[in-house]
Amino acid sequence: MDLPVVAGVDGSEESLRAVDRSADEAALRGAPLRLVYASLWERYEGSLIAQEVGRPVEEVIARDVMGAAERRAHQRRPGLVVTAAVLAEEPEAALVNESSLARLVVLGCRGRGGVAELLLGSVSLSVAAHAHCPVIVLRGRPEEPAVPGRVVLGVTEKGACPAAVRFAAEEAALRGVPLEAVRAWRRPAHTTAGHPPLSGAPVPAQEEAAEALEEALRDLPDGLRAQRRTAEGPARDILVDASRDAGLLVVGVRRRSGRFGPRLGRVAHGVLHHARCPVAVVPEPV
Known part of the structure; x- marks a missing residue:
């Protein structure tokens, strides 16, 4: 089985950075890319809203976000094999589960629900702590260019x-x-400083x-x-x-x-x- 590189996507600027990085990692390895959006919208969206639009609002947003993420990945790495999954699950649990059949998981530092003052989002921290494969968390400021350093x-x-x-x-x-x-x-x-080697x-x-x-x-x-x-x-x-x-x-x-x-x-x-x-x-x- 050709294991994919997985990117967690939620529409935030941080997750778009994850799309870019995961596309690069997949291309370097000759691996496919799998984009994953996970949210328990069915639990939190009201039935009245769902009836008005035909689908839960969060699901509509998710489909739009994933479409944009797929286009971004193809633009970043033309020819890359990209699949997408929209899951009605808790993001932490979904991404940890995805990691069991992945080469690598790539996450932004914070998602769209994160608070700017927080140092690290709870999803990134939880997935890094429990994933079955390596996890790359994109530390560093978004406006800083990627450093091709050591x-x-x-x-x-x-x-x-x-x-x-x-x-x-x-x-x-x-x-x-x-x-x-x-x-x-x-x-x-x-x-002590008074008794150096x-x-x-x-x-x-x-x-x-x-x-x-x-x-x-x-x-x-x-x-x-x-x-x-x-x-x-x-x-x-x-x-x-x-x-x-x-x-x-x-x-x-x-x-x-x-x-x-x-x-x-x-x-x-x-x-x-x-x-x-x-x-x-x-x-x-x-």
């Missing part, structure tokens, strides 16, 4: 997820850009971070330009700073069966709220 891979305290490493390497190779793997490290609490030698935590990077990247494909960087400080802050001039930030999340609620770790949750470039969240079963 792919940054976050290697966290527990090591990089193999699935995240593979995804980051694939993205870098497809786009012909370098991959930069970043590992944050923290100085032990008992180390002798002769500027690396502290054990820094050496361990460098070793973790080498271990994470040991199976990279030949020919891929890869850089390794360690930085002292909180992992979230280091990765957010790296996102300022990056094209994509990739983080892995380890899913644990039998637990309810959001499954994102603190680092993934933090970069989804504060990164300055698109963020890819890649699930890794445990």
Whole structure:
């Protein structure tokens, strides 16, 4: 089965960015594109309105939105195979379900129901936390041009997820850009500024971070330009700073069966709220 790239669409400016990005991702992979609009309009639209127009108002809007999204995708990538689905479901549940048969899900940062002051929409956060495949959330301001910069891979305290490493390497190779793997490290609490390491030698935590990077990247494909960087400080802050001039930030999340609620770790949750470039969240079963 040729798995599609899925884009969540709701007519917002953010979702139009998702159409563009998902069309690019599908074309790069030689995959079809599937556009999904999900809303429980049947629950919220009154029967009187439905009788007057023949169909629920929200459904009419959805059909118009999807038509515009399909045209935009074809204009962006002529020849791309595009399908569309309008689903009477909760958006979060529908997109998580779609992710089980997708290569990738692409979402805007906020939908048309979002509040401008919110850092991240609830649909994007929920789907990123529960999807079965990688999810790209389009962080960054809409008016900022897309940056064809390097792919940054976050290697966290527990090591990089193999699935995240593979995804980051694939993205870098497809786009012909370098991959930069970043590992944050923290100085032990008992180390003070008055007692620095002798002769500027690396502290054990820094050496361990460098070793973790080498271990994470040991199976990279030949020919891929890869850089390794360690930085002292909180992992979230280091990765957010790296996102300022990056094209994509990739983080892995380890899913644990039998637990309810959001499954994102603190680092993934933090970069989804504060990164300055698109963020890819890649699930890794445990």
